[in-house]
Amino acid sequence: MYRLLEKSRQSSHHPFTFLTWLGRYEFSILLSAVVLFAGIWGFIELADTVMEGETRSLDERILLAFRTPGDLTDPLGPGWIEELGRDFTALGGVGVLVFITLITFGYLLLSRYYRASMFLLASVGGGLLASTLLKLLFDRPRPDLVSHGSIVYTASFPSGHSMMAAVTYLTLAALLIRIQPRWRLKAYLLLAALLVTVLVGISRVYMGVHWPTDVLAGWTAGAVWASLCWLVARWLQQRGAVETSVQGDEE
Numbered sequence: 732m733y734r735l736l737e738k739s740r741q742s743s744h745h746p747f748t749f750l751t752w753l754g755r756y757e758f759s760i761l762l763s764a765v766v767l768f769a770g771i772w773g774f775i776e777l778a779d780t781v782m783e784g785e786t787r788s789l790d791e792r793i794l795l796a797f798r799t800p801g802d803l804t805d806p807l808g809p810g811w812i813e814e815l816g817r818d819f820t821a822l823g824g825v826g827v828l829v830f831i832t833l834i835t836f837g838y839l840l841l842s843r844y845y846r847a848s849m850f851l852l853a854s855v856g857g858g859l860l861a862s863t864l865l866k867l868l869f870d871r872p873r874p875d876l877v878s879h880g881s882i883v884y885t886a887s888f889p890s891g892h893s894m895m896a897a898v899t900y901l902t903l904a905a906l907l908i909r910i911q912p913r914w915r916l917k918a919y920l921l922l923a924a925l926l927v928t929v930l931v932g933i934s935r936v937y938m939g940v941h942w943p944t945d946v947l948a949g950w951t952a953g954a955v956w957a958s959l960c961w962l963v964a965r966w967l968q969q970r971g972a973v974e975t976s977v978q979g980d981e982e
Contacts, residue, residue, distance in 0.1 A: 763958040770955035790942040804878045816937045823892030823931035828899045854960040858898035862891045880938030890941045890949035893932040897953025900924040
């Protein structure tokens with residue numbers, strides 16, 4: 732009882748003790764929850780605005796800004812910029828993302844994160860399913876103002892490349908962040924994932940295969956899904972359903 736009173740007395744002299752604890756242990760959860768709910772609200776508002784046609788003028792101006800004046804078939808910049816755009820857009824392609832996911836899946840299996848590896852597959856696979864369903868739901872036509880720099884098969888809203896890049900790279904970054912003790916390494920991994928996601932989205936507009944609002948919606952939906960997966964992973968880890976450390980000794 733004396734120790735409890737003493738701790739209470741000491742805490743009264745440190746009014747920011749709770750904030751320190753929150754920043755150390757729970758800030759990431761709070762941030763993920765904010766991204767989740769703000770993202771859901773933002774996506775709904777954006778989708779409603781797009782479906783009513785209110786963004787058409789802005790979409791057209793931004794899309795045309797990526798084209799050479801007087802020749803809408805030619806993307807802005809020299810040939811090597813166009814090739815770079817194709818390289819960046821490939822980073823959000825299904826084939827590349829599946830390959831990266833399977834490589835990470837194998838690494839987690841070899842590291843004996845068995846349930847975490849299953850969770851990774853469920854997260855990325857669920858994101859792909861959500862992206863497909865959203866495209867079918869909104870069924871927005873692709874841009875018809877400029878020629879397309881790559882072959883497209885699906886509807887335009889939201890951008891599948893942008894959404895899946897956010898889902899995959901942010902989820903992988905979250906997994907790596909969990910095993911990194913230093914904040915600067917955590918920040919580096921998160922910023923790298925965000926940078927790749929942004930470059931993929933910009934490249935989709937540059938290639939003329941998406942409206943800018945498609946990309947914005949893809950980023951938003953991807954961030955929502957990644958935040959949801961991260962919160963679920965934390966909950967499962969606290970219940971012991973997903974590993975927090977490698978099981979067993981190294982062979």
